[in-house]
Amino acid sequence: QQQVKQSPQSLIVQKGGIPIINCAYENTAFDYFPWYQQFPGKGPALLIAIRPDVSEKKEGRFTISFNKSAKQFSLHIMDSQPGDSATYFCAASHQAGTALIFGKGTTLSVSS
Amino acid sequence: GAVVSQHPSWVICKSGTSVKIECRSLDFQATTMFWYRQFPKQSLMLMATSNEGSKATYEQGVEKDKFLINHASLTLSTLTVTSAHPEDSSFYICSARDLAGWGEQFFGPGTRLTVL
Numbered sequence: 001q002q003q004v005k006q007s008p009q010s011l012i013v014q015k016g017g018i019p020i021i022n023c024a025y026e027n028t029a030f031d032y033f034p035w036y037q038q039f040p041g042k043g044p045a046l047l048i049a050i051r052p053d054v055s056e057k058k059e060g061r062f063t064i065s066f067n068k069s070a071k072q073f074s075l076h077i078m079d080s081q082p083g084d085s086a087t088y089f090c091a092a093s094h095q096a097g098t099a100l101i102f103g104k105g106t107t108l109s110v111s112s
Numbered sequence: 113g114a115v116v117s118q119h120p121s122w123v124i125c126k127s128g129t130s131v132k133i134e135c136r137s138l139d140f141q142a143t144t145m146f147w148y149r150q151f152p153k154q155s156l157m158l159m160a161t162s163n164e165g166s167k168a169t170y171e172q173g174v175e176k177d178k179f180l181i182n183h184a185s186l187t188l189s190t191l192t193v194t195s196a197h198p199e200d201s202s203f204y205i206c207s208a209r210d211l212a213g214w215g216e217q218f219f220g221p222g223t224r225l226t227v228l
Contacts, residue, residue: 034216043118043205043219044156051214089155097215099146100207102155 003027004092006103013080014111021106022074023090030092034100035064035075038087047075047088080110114140116208118220125196126228133191133223135206141186142208146217147179150203162189196227 005024013019023033031052036044050057050064050073057064061078077084087107091100115138125131135145143164148156160181161169168181178200180192189208193200203224207217 032214036219041203041222041224043116043207043222046216046218049214049216095215097144097209097211097217099158099161100217104155 003101004090004103006090006106008106009104010107010109012109012111015081017080017110019077019080019084019108019110020074021088021090021108022072023092023103024070024072025092025101026071027092027094027101028071029094030101032093032095033064033066033073034091035062036089036091038089038105044089077108080108082110082112084108085110114208114210114216114218116206116218116220118206118223120223121221122224122226124226124228127197128195130192130194131196131225133193133204133206133225135189135191135208135220137187137208137210137218140208140210140212142189143186143211144209145183145189146207146209147181147189147191148205148207150205150222152203156205159191193225196225198227201225201227 034049035047038044048059048062052068063076066073087105089105090103093100117136119134145162147159159174162181162183164183170176183189205222207219
């Protein structure tokens with residue numbers, strides 16, 4: 001049973017576009033939702049994270065939108081650049097320090 | 113920011129040998145570290161949770177006698193793949209939980225293991 005469903009599997013946008021990646025979770029006990037960025041051959045890097053007491057969090061060009069009632073959260077990348085081309089993973093856990101449940105990942109390609 | 117290192121970054125070994133991978137939190141203490149395995153173009157699969165000073169907790173289907181985990185200090189956890197076989201070839205990544213703040217998890221750069 002996949003507890004965190006991520007879509008789309010891949011995404012192509014032009015430079016300056018705003019790619020949106022969506023995740024849905026099933027376990028209502030989850031209360032920590034991070035997003036990671038991974039380049040080929042590298043470990044995932046924490047981008048931004050949110051807790052369900054807020055509906056939106058912004059850090060630089062990255063924004064998380066959170067809908068607790070729908071059990072969904074999404075990542076928006078403003079003014080996307082070719083350097084943003086990577087695989088993005090959403091994740092969830094029921095406490096920040098416990099094991100993360102990952103989505104299957106979204107491969108983003110930003111064309112110049 | 114929080115930095116996690118892994119050593120080695122890549123290793124090639126013969127079938128039947130054992131390989132040790134180190135995971136270190138460089139600028140913070142981590143009572144809990146996690147070990148993941150990642151196959152090409154797939155997501156991260158949790159193998160085990162490593163707690164400092166106690167036995168690791170393994171996920172279902174992960175052989176604890178094959179993947180030995182030791183978390184001897186607040187900054188170091190090791191994963192030993194014993195009697196490695198070609199099917200153990202994979203990308204192994206550790207993460208460490210930062211005790212400060214939200215307890216975010218920061219990942220190491222990964223170790224590419226190839227078993228011939």
